[in-house]
Amino acid sequence: MPAVVRCRTAVCLLGRFPALAGVDLDASTGEIVLLSGANGAGKTTLLRLLAGLVPLYSGEATVLGHDLAVDRKSARRDLALVGHETFCYDDLTVRENLRFAARAADRDDADAETALERLGLARQADVVHRRLSMGQRRRLAVAVALSRDPLLLLLDEPHAGLDAEGREFLDDVVRAAPSEGRTVLLASHELDHARALATREVVITAGQAHLETTRLEAVAEPDDSTDRGVA
Amino acid sequence: MTLWREVRLVAGKDLRIEARTRVTAQQIVPFGLIVLLLFAFALDPDRGILRRVAPGLFWVTVLLAALLAVSRSFGIEADNGARDGLRLSGLDGPALFLGKGAAIAVQLLALEVVLAATVVLVYGIELNTLVPLILATLAATVGVAATGTLYGVLAAGVRVRETLVPVLLLPVVAPVLLGATRAWEAAIDGIPSDAWPWVALLGVFALLFTAIGMLAFGPLLEEA
Numbered sequence: 298m299p300a301v302v303r304c305r306t307a308v309c310l311l312g313r314f315p316a317l318a319g320v321d322l323d324a325s326t327g328e329i330v331l332l333s334g335a336n337g338a339g340k341t342t343l344l345r346l347l348a349g350l351v352p353l354y355s356g357e358a359t360v361l362g363h364d365l366a367v368d369r370k371s372a373r374r375d376l377a378l379v380g381h382e383t384f385c386y387d388d389l390t391v392r393e394n395l396r397f398a399a400r401a402a403d404r405d406d407a408d409a410e411t412a413l414e415r416l417g418l419a420r421q422a423d424v425v426h427r428r429l430s431m432g433q434r435r436r437l438a439v440a441v442a443l444s445r446d447p448l449l450l451l452l453d454e455p456h457a458g459l460d461a462e463g464r465e466f467l468d469d470v471v472r473a474a475p476s477e478g479r480t481v482l483l484a485s486h487e488l489d490h491a492r493a494l495a496t497r498e499v500v501i502t503a504g505q506a507h508l509e510t511t512r513l514e515a516v517a518e519p520d521d522s523t524d525r526g527v528a
Numbered sequence: 529m530t531l532w533r534e535v536r537l538v539a540g541k542d543l544r545i546e547a548r549t550r551v552t553a554q555q556i557v558p559f560g561l562i563v564l565l566l567f568a569f570a571l572d573p574d575r576g577i578l579r580r581v582a583p584g585l586f587w588v589t590v591l592l593a594a595l596l597a598v599s600r601s602f603g604i605e606a607d608n609g610a611r612d613g614l615r616l617s618g619l620d621g622p623a624l625f626l627g628k629g630a631a632i633a634v635q636l637l638a639l640e641v642v643l644a645a646t647v648v649l650v651y652g653i654e655l656n657t658l659v660p661l662i663l664a665t666l667a668a669t670v671g672v673a674a675t676g677t678l679y680g681v682l683a684a685g686v687r688v689r690e691t692l693v694p695v696l697l698l699p700v701v702a703p704v705l706l707g708a709t710r711a712w713e714a715a716i717d718g719i720p721s722d723a724w725p726w727v728a729l730l731g732v733f734a735l736l737f738t739a740i741g742m743l744a745f746g747p748l749l750e751e752a
Contacts, residue, residue, distance in 0.1 A: 350612055369750070374618035384613025386604060388545045397541050401534075401617035425548070426608070441613075 301480040306356035316342040327475035332484040334501035340484035344451045348378040376449040377442035387427040402445035412444035538627025552635045560593040582651045583712035598676035621746020633673035657715040660723035664711035667730035674737035685752035
């Protein structure tokens with residue numbers, strides 16, 4: 298399968314601090330890769346590097362065929378990042394935020410409406426962002442990402458702040474990703490839950506992706522997560 | 529997506545937010561009116577002076593109000609990581625620059641209409657030659673919006689953005705203040721031939737900073 302993400306000894310600096318200290322990582326089309334690791338290990342920086350938000354200091358990083366050392370912007374139309382913030386405008390409604398994101402990525406309003414339905418936000422469609430609860434904002438962030446119909450979905454702690462219903466919506470999106478031709482990189486501390494979704498796990502420690510990368514058996518139902526060990 | 533579709537998308541987004549929050553209508557326009565009225569109170573004993581300096585007072589007021597509009601334009605990108613969202617959107621730098629600049633220009637034009645009416649009514653001046661006056665106003669507005677957008681993104685990632693933008697922007701727009709004031713004086717005096725060189729200066733300024741902004745906005749946004 299074609300490589301969607303390829304990193305070789307990728308180094309990122311935050312100020313003078315090496316937030317990534319030589320990451321090796323590969324992800325192919327349709328994979329769901331779990332990035333695990335302690336706080337400050339570099340998971341968020343890795344996702345921001347792949348989204349082109351932080352520069353590559355040294356090493357190699359290629360996303361969707363674009364070399365990030367040369368061009369950090371070209372891959373952005375075909376990827377989406379769900380980060381710690383929603384990237385939305387407080388004074389636009391849910392639908393307006395979705396349509397703006399979809400149109401910016403050259404998608405149409407139908408993509409925005411589909412994302413609205415998939416994340417269960419139809420009832421909040423005309424509510425402005427500032428009036429949404431934390432959980433609704435998290436759902437909207439995922440919906441914004443989906444409205445762009447990305448080839449690469451970068452999820453940074455996407456389950457945080459979501460209620461049970463929101464988690465189900467999100468899990469459905471992640472599970473459906475391979476069949477929709479999407480690759481997912483998922484950073485999470487909720488390992489049991491995330492391992493049930495992932496096809497592979499990469500452990501990030503002190504800014505490095507360790508080679509004890511493990512291949513999980515298959516995408517499974519969340520309830521089976523406790524039974525799913527490392528293969 | 530074409531450049532102009534992207535420009536309309538960005539400008540539409542900013543103007544929709546403005547229409548919903550009414551910051552220009554409820555804060556920036558009243559601020560401009562208060563400044564003009566304070567000048568009138570200060571200079572009221574001599575209406576002759578007020579008439580003579582009216583163009584300068586008008587444009588100083590517009591520039592001060594423009595600082596608020598620029599600050600607001602980049603303030604909405606500061607919440608919820610919206611600036612990162614804009615970077616991730618895939619929209620091109622020139623389109624972002626023109627879109628945000630166009631939204632600021634539209635708000636400034638609305639402000640200028642209200643302030644011009646106030647100057648006519650309160651300061652007692654007559655606008656005799658409208659064509660150069662309108663062209664000078666349009667060119668000056670584009671120039672202020674372009675420089676404001678450029679320096680707004682330059683300061684976007686800085687914590688002291690609100691105080692840094694005026695320090696950076698006001699010296700740069702001094703030619704706009706000079707040119708627009710002189711053009712308005714000529715128009716008020718009914719001597720259009722005196723206005724045209726200043727209109728040309730304003731046009732060159734607007735084109736220059738629009739071109740610089742289209743080139744620089746994207747890289748500056750990446751570093752913000």
